[in-house]
Amino acid sequence: MSSAPSPTGDDLVRVLASLANPHRLRIVAALARERAYVSGLARQLGISRALLQVHLRKLAAAGLVTASLELSEDGKAMNYYEVQPFVLTLTPEIIAAAAETLTVPDSADQPGANR
Amino acid sequence: MSSAPSPTGDDLVRVLASLANPHRLRIVAALARERAYVSGLARQLGISRALLQVHLRKLAAAGLVTASLELSEDGKAMNYYEVQPFVLTLTPEIIAAAAETLTVPDSADQPGANR
DNA sequence: CATACCTGCTAACTTCTCTTGGCATGTGCG
């Protein structure tokens, strides 16, 4: 069975854009091995928290990762991220199908107002 | 070589980046149906030639499309583009594997298979 | 109560990408 057979054109662009970045690739890779909280992950990857936040946000917006706020035993608030299992297959035909559902950059409105 | 070649991290980023764009998605879609020459394709997509050139160049750099210069019957030079058949499957695990071959944005040079 | 760890946000800078418009070249046709 296919979990993501016919993605929306806009959806596809969002997912691809979120993956087309070395940092975010490493983030997904790290989370694929093990869920992690923001500060720890930033340390592990050797990047700043602020930077990581932005990338995580983008990955979350594409639906590739999810966050869950938890309390550690010593009472600290930890925001744990984990990858959302996905299987995305790309072929020229699949892209052709997705391209037809692309939002036109015309004067019309635009659904996903998340920016 | 198998049908699921594990791409280099940098390679993967390049391919993903080349696809993460509405115009280029439409270009691939159009070429998946039928090969086309630059001017005709630009007309068909409703974008300028200069813009199309840039996008085609990026797709070609990622290896997704190829060009072949031909002469039409009336002697005009036509540059025909066509998609290169590909099957790209993405999962967290595949990404984790590819991420390990990512070039570090550190020193000046960037070795190929350094790991 | 200072220190250490966790969280998040915003302002501002830098860098890359996208896009347009113009220019140059070549061939065939009325």
Place this chain on the structure above:
DNA sequence: CGCACATGCCAAGAGAAGTTAGCAGGTATG
């Protein structure tokens, strides 16, 4: 010869994305 259609390239502005640094708040522990 001027028009139509094909190719290409480059400069430059607008806009989006990436990145850093700093601020503010929370809960433990010595």
